[in-house]
């Protein structure tokens with residue numbers, strides 16, 4: 681087990697039971713984090729960065745925080761550019777494909793520090809962005825950036841050992857089509873390793889916006905925009921996922937889907953409810 685604290689959870693009921701069973705440990709984690717950050721705007725925590733392969737200072741500040749507490753998920757940033765959630769994702773990727781020779785990987789990102797890191801270790805990786813510059817699907821633009829639509833991928837069925845998709849699916853209104861396409865392009869037994877806004881208290885996915893019959897965006901809640909590396913205007917968040925996303929993944933062609941909740945002092949994976957979503961074809 682790569683983390684000192686890592687739990688596979690498959691439903692709201694299992695989550696409630698996990699919270700109750702591990703209450704003292706979870707409270708100790710929060711107390712540790714609060715003591716670490718109390719009254720400090722910016723500081724470093726020592727931790728092992730899996731990308732750098734050594735213990736490094738991990739920077740914490742109040743960027744994207746609530747003004748008092750750090751946003752642990754997005755901070756704890758190594759000098760290599762990778763933050764808490766991305767370092768952890770690399771760690772879990774090692775568990776999923778570590779025994780596969782030259783794994784074929786697809787990442788739904790290409791202009792990020794994570795892709796650069798993955799490309800340096802896995803030459804058989806393809807990355808793409810959702811471009812809005814007229815580039816055709818499956819083709820790279822003048823800057824070498826490939827365009828793909830995650831709901832209609834150009835890859836052959838059974839192409840990849842793993843698909844990596846981090847904080848993308850909340851921006852895809854037809855996320856069910858995206859899951860079907862990801863399952864399709866995975867080899868049998870291949871994995872989706874993913875993160876997206878996930879509220880562990882929700883049985884059902886919260887739809888913030890959807891596409892109406894006339895093709896325009898319908899807002900059900902005040903619009904929320906997230907940063908987009910290829911579009912400065914940002915990207916609308918269509919949904920915050922709940923536990924039913926695991927059922928949706930199975931309906932889309934995954935044989936199994938679960939979340940993994942993790943926390944590690946040694947690796948600087950701090951913060952409440954740090955989790956990844958993993959599906960197996």
Ligand SMILES: [Zn+2]
Pocket residue numbers: 729730731732733736758759760761762
């Ligand atoms: Zn690093």
